[in-house]
Amino acid sequence: MIAKYILPHLIGLxxxxSGWYVAIINVGLFKFNQERSLHxxxxxxxxxxxxxxxxxxHIWIGIGNMFSKKKD
Structure with missing residues (x-):
């Protein structure tokens, strides 16, 4: 029961x-020579x-719960 909640949250994490890395670390630290822009x-x-x-x-768990209720 707990395992079906762990995988979606790990993927979300x-x-x-990775989104934080791309947006903050990659742009903020490694783009020194380019013009600074937020967009x-x-x-x-x-x-x-x-x-x-x-x-x-939440979407993954909701869809999983919807299909598991139909089987019961």
Whole structure:
């Protein structure tokens, strides 16, 4: 029972951390020679990963619960 909740949250955590890495670390620390801008492809990709990581566990668990109730 607990295992079906752990996997979606681990995947969500990986998405959030990778989105944070792309948006903050990659853009803030490794883009010294480029013009500083808050609106880049990397920051948008990081934001999308963070949003996906925040919502995917709840969607995944909700869909899993919906199908498990139909089988009972």
């Amino acid at each position: 990986v998405c959030i951390v 880049t492809k990397e920051t948008l990709a990081g934001l999308v990963l963070i949003i996906i990581g925040a919502y995917i566990p």
